[in-house]
Amino acid sequence: MLSLEFIRANPDAVRRAGELKGEPAPVDEILDLDQEWRARQHRAEEIKAEQNELSKQFAKTRDEALKARLRQMADAAKSELALADALKSELDDLLLRVPNLFHESVPIGETEAENVVIREWGEKPDLGFVPRTHFDLGESLGIMDFERAVRISGSRFAFLVGDGARLERGLVQFMLDVHTREHGYTELWTPMLVNSAAMVGTANLPKFADQLFKVEDRDLWLIPTAEVPVTNFHREEILDGDQLPLKYVSYAPSWRTEAGAAGKDTRGFIRMHQFSKVELVKVTTAETSLDEFEQLTRDAEDILQRLGLHYQAMAMCTGDMGFAQYKKYDLNAWAPGLDRYLEVSSCSVFSDFQARRANIRYRPSRGAPPRFAHTINGSGLALPRTIDAIMETYQRSDGMIALPDALKPYMGGVELIGAR
RNA sequence: GGGGAGGUGGCUGAGUGGCCGAAAGCACCCGCCUGCUAAGCGGGUAGGGGGUGUAAAGCUCCCUCGAGGGUUCGAAUCCCUCCCUUCCCGCCA
Numbered sequence: 001m002l003s004l005e006f007i008r009a010n011p012d013a014v015r016r017a018g019e020l021k022g023e024p025a026p027v028d029e030i031l032d033l034d035q036e037w038r039a040r041q042h043r044a045e046e047i048k049a050e051q052n053e054l055s056k057q058f059a060k061t062r063d064e065a066l067k068a069r070l071r072q073m074a075d076a077a078k079s080e081l082a083l084a085d086a087l088k089s090e091l092d093d094l095l096l097r098v099p100n101l102f103h104e105s106v107p108i109g110e111t112e113a114e115n116v117v118i119r120e121w122g123e124k125p126d127l128g129f130v131p132r133t134h135f136d137l138g139e140s141l142g143i144m145d146f147e148r149a150v151r152i153s154g155s156r157f158a159f160l161v162g163d164g165a166r167l168e169r170g171l172v173q174f175m176l177d178v179h180t181r182e183h184g185y186t187e188l189w190t191p192m193l194v195n196s197a198a199m200v201g202t203a204n205l206p207k208f209a210d211q212l213f214k215v216e217d218r219d220l221w222l223i224p225t226a227e228v229p230v231t232n233f234h235r236e237e238i239l240d241g242d243q244l245p246l247k248y249v250s251y252a253p254s255w256r257t258e259a260g261a262a263g264k265d266t267r268g269f270i271r272m273h274q275f276s277k278v279e280l281v282k283v284t285t286a287e288t289s290l291d292e293f294e295q296l297t298r299d300a301e302d303i304l305q306r307l308g309l310h311y312q313a314m315a316m317c318t319g320d321m322g323f324a325q326y327k328k329y330d331l332n333a334w335a336p337g338l339d340r341y342l343e344v345s346s347c348s349v350f351s352d353f354q355a356r357r358a359n360i361r362y363r364p365s366r367g368a369p370p371r372f373a374h375t376i377n378g379s380g381l382a383l384p385r386t387i388d389a390i391m392e393t394y395q396r397s398d399g400m401i402a403l404p405d406a407l408k409p410y411m412g413g414v415e416l417i418g419a420r
Numbered sequence: 421g422g423g424g425a426g427g428u429g430g431c432u433g434a435g436u437g438g439c440c441g442a443a444a445g446c447a448c449c450c451g452c453c454u455g456c457u458a459a460g461c462g463g464g465u466a467g468g469g470g471g472u473g474u475a476a477a478g479c480u481c482c483c484u485c486g487a488g489g490g491u492u493c494g495a496a497u498c499c500c501u502c503c504c505u506u507c508c509c510g511c512c513a
Binding site for chain 1: 448469481494
């Protein structure tokens with residue numbers, strides 16, 4: 001969230017950011033409530049201060065008249081504080097619904113049409129035959145099974161079978177190895193159910209509850225991404241400035257309701273209720289967060305390059321980047337069978353927006369007052385669509401699928417999927 | 421699941437109704453002292469919020485001793501609920 005002080009001082013900037021993001025900010029309500037709350041708070045504190053003072057007197061004098069008066073003051077202070085607290089929690093609720101600002105380098109725009117390609121790597125492969133889709137290939141090779149998944153769990157679920165499952169496992173291993181050994185990230189294995197406070201920390205709540213699976217009768221939610229537990233790893237901590245940046249990588253299944261995506265990407269292994277993802281997270285400082293964000297994006301791109309997949313890096317425009325992000329890049333890998341790009345990674349820097357919610361701070365130097373950290377995350381990468389891009393890019397005219405060299409050590413001797 | 425013990429500052433740990441936002445020790449910071457180092461001496465060091473201030477500083481008030489409620493003029497301290505840690509028993513991967 002944004003700080004109340006900032007909103008007080010820059011209401012127009014907050015309003016403008018909200019409009020350009022298509023996420024209107026309740027600035028006027030906040031400013032009104034803020035005034036009201038502060039007035040109440042002040043009055044309550046005045047009563048309380050006097051009460052505290054007189055109470056000390058009473059301890060000496062034991063004056064019964066004073067005691068009666070103090071009893072009244074205690075009641076008055078209590079009800080005044082209750083009013084102030086009610087206003088404050090109303091105010092806090094509103095603050096959680098104010099979208100983040102965006103960096104000046106973010107393109108202004110309303111829809112994905114105004115996103116900007118900032119980098120491109122490789123090119124669309126010329127296979128020399130009409131490429132098939134991954135789901136066509138996957139079903140005929142017997143490595144993907146959607147029909148059975150529907151019977152057991154419904155649409156947007158899948159089984160991977162044999163070499164398909166192996167491919168998924170190998171990819172996870174490969175990505176984790178690259179990020180931990182070569183990019184300097186520390187691996188985390190996390191809880192996959194988290195409480196509401198954690199979801200608020202990463203800004204999945206309160207606004208996006210309809211995107212999340214909730215455990216019945218408990219304050220637990222299935223994580224939509226490892227970002228949630230990993231970013232919250234240091235919640236309510238004050239870190240040492242010289243520990244930063246902290247770099248984490250985590251593999252986790254991710255669950256999303258995909259509400260609002262009815263009818264979209266219903267065929268294939270693209271938009272699932274459950275999918276695997278390797279996630280990169282950094283906790284850093286205001287001074288370094290934009291550079292660290294660029295580097296994190298490069299770390300994700302490195303995986304695509306090693307896999308030999310053609311992709312584009314896109315800078316998201318204001319209207320397409322989301323509520324909490326300060327700046328965001330998507331990585332879109334080319335899928336020849338589908339004849340389109342698939343989003344395999346989304347990398348974002350949040351400024352101190354999440355850190356403020358999750359109360360993650362650091363001390364720039366010994367004795368200095370704490371400051372909110374900056375958080376960054378990105379997929380490195382999301383599995384299903386990476387698998388799709390691999391299958392469609394490395395397919396052969398005979399329907400078998402070759403493997404990128406980088407992946408071969410992770411496939412237990414399998415070099416060609418479909419060979420018997 | 422049943423029963424016991426416990427949750428206090430960066431850490432250890434004292435504190436059972438006002439003198440306590442909190443002894444002492446450790447750690448850390450500043451200064452002094454000493455050929456150097458170590459030791460020693462003196463001082464400092466929790467977080468959040470309100471008011472004042474152009475702002476920083478400063479001044480001042482309020483809140484916070486796991487969380488929330490209650491008793492009381494007054495709660496770290498007493499009572500209730502919840503969460504967590506730990507030990508014993510039970511159950512189970």
